[in-house]
Structures are given as structure tokens and as C-alpha cells.
Amino acid sequence: MVRGLLLDFYGTVVEDDDAVVAAIAARVAADATTPVTPEAVAAAWMREFATVAEGPPFRLLRDSAPESLGRVMAEVGCPGDPVALYAAHHATWGLPPLRPGTRKFLTGLRLPVCVLSDADRADLAAVVAHHGLAFTAVVTSEDVGAYKPDGAMFRRALAALGLAADEVLHVGDSLRTDVAGAHEAGIRAVWVNRHGMPAPAGAPVTHEITDLTGLTTLIH
Incomplete structure (x- = not known):
């Protein structure tokens, strides 16, 4: 679940x-x-x-x-x-547009969400505010003193939500920092395959989507 x-x-x-x-x-x-x-x-x-x-x-x-x-x-x-x-x-x-499907997915979401980003805190906060987004928690590399795929990032995010590794999905577009990092932390990884590339053999991809709307069937 x-x-x-x-x-x-x-x-x-x-x-x-x-x-x-x-x-x-x-x-x-x-x-x-x-x-x-x-x-x-x-x-x-x-x-x-x-x-x-x-x-x-x-x-x-x-x-x-x-x-x-x-x-x-x-x-x-x-x-x-x-x-x-x-x-x-x-x-x-500095203020990139939302990806397709983002607002639709987040508007209907009823689960707690922690953003886990390598961005600097102030830059990320500016983009979140610009788009009027709201999340349960935000964890940046600046907060942790490490970048993904370092396990400290994922542990901080789990602590922020008060959940265990087997209770969450991590969703990201990088096979190295997101997918491999989540896998090493014991978290199921969902790969956002923006460019339709084949996953390398052995990549620990649990699920593959093109945008966040693809998560809908995975979380219900």
C-alpha cells in the first residue's frame, strides 16, 4: 500500500x-x-x-x-x-513551467508528498511559490548537506513524512540519482521517462511513467 x-x-x-x-x-x-x-x-x-x-x-x-x-x-x-x-x-x-499533468495530478492527490530535490533551498522555494504549489514537506540538498543518490536525502524525506521505506514511492527522472538512490534506500522507484528512452538492463525501475498523471493507477 x-x-x-x-x-x-x-x-x-x-x-x-x-x-x-x-x-x-x-x-x-x-x-x-x-x-x-x-x-x-x-x-x-x-x-x-x-x-x-x-x-x-x-x-x-x-x-x-x-x-x-x-x-x-x-x-x-x-x-x-x-x-x-x-x-x-x-x-x-529560474522559473521553469510545470510539466504536463502536474497540476491536475497534485490537485486530486490525497497522499502526503515530500519534494526531494538537489536544488538550493531559495531557488526551489521561489518556483514552488511562483506556481502556487503546496507540499507536506520539502527536503533539499542544502538541508542535508548531500546530493541524491546519497541515502541521507531519502532518510530525511521519510522522516519528514513519518513513513517507512516500504510505504512510499519515489518518483524522479534520473536513473542515477532518483531510481538507483531510491533503490539503495529500500524505496520503490518510479522513473519519469521524459524522452522515451529504453531503461538500461538491470536498472531498478519498479514502474515507468511519462508524467505524474501516470501515478494515478499506481497509488489507488
Whole structure:
């Protein structure tokens, strides 16, 4: 029986920043002195971000993102200020739209919900307020001092709802941070497959949906 939900936020409740990241990567690739594709820049940025943010020591997203971007820019010989480039990213992505089906699903939901996000607390709060959303609890990496898939994130969310691991579903769009992280914490994982990609062999996906409305049959 499902008695509560843990929800990833960006890419699950609201749209993710895929298009903005792609635009920054394209600009870096175009200005680089070393031949490189935008896709390679984006992948390198995500790898560097994980290294910088997850530490030790733990770093906030707002600090880790421009620093990791700067490392990639230096590696490929791209001039410019990574802080300014990331600021433009944040200005564009600061208030992302809701994903399809989000408001319809949340409006009819009668279960307690804890948002579990790697975003910085103030940024997440601004988006929640902008869309007029309300949740039982919100847990961010800034609160815990760790990023998903760290088990401390999932334990804090369970404690916030007062529920056990086998009483909830965790819903998110990342196979590494959401699905694998939930599985390691003993929580059933629902993968939000936004792009219709096949799940890798062995991925611990309990259920697969394209948006939150797909949860309706799973929780009743």
C-alpha cells in the first residue's frame, strides 16, 4: 500500500533545464579553441559538476555549477566568464513551467508528498511559490548537506513524512540519482521517462511513467 510520495522536482514536477544547458554548451563549443561538440561539453560539465558539488566538502548548486563550467571552459580553451554565463542560464531557467499533468495530478492527490530535490533551498522555494504549489514537506540538498543518490536525502524525506521505506514511492527522472538512490534506500522507484528512452538492463525501475498523471493507477 502506498501511503506517501517522494517527488523529485526539476524534470518531474517542473521542466528541467535541458534546453538551456544545451544552449550554453553550444556557445562554449563554438568559442573553444579545441574542437569539441556541444554534446561533449554538456557531458563534461555534468561530470565536473558532480565532482565539485558532491565533494567533499559539500557545495551548493549555485556555487558548483559555474565553477564546474569554468573547468570545462578552461579545458577546451573557451574564453569568457563562467559566472556570467551561468547567471544568464539561471535567469532563463529560474522559473521553469510545470510539466504536463502536474497540476491536475497534485490537485486530486490525497497522499502526503515530500519534494526531494538537489536544488538550493531559495531557488526551489521561489518556483514552488511562483506556481502556487503546496507540499507536506520539502527536503533539499542544502538541508542535508548531500546530493541524491546519497541515502541521507531519502532518510530525511521519510522522516519528514513519518513513513517507512516500504510505504512510499519515489518518483524522479534520473536513473542515477532518483531510481538507483531510491533503490539503495529500500524505496520503490518510479522513473519519469521524459524522452522515451529504453531503461538500461538491470536498472531498478519498479514502474515507468511519462508524467505524474501516470501515478494515478499506481497509488489507488
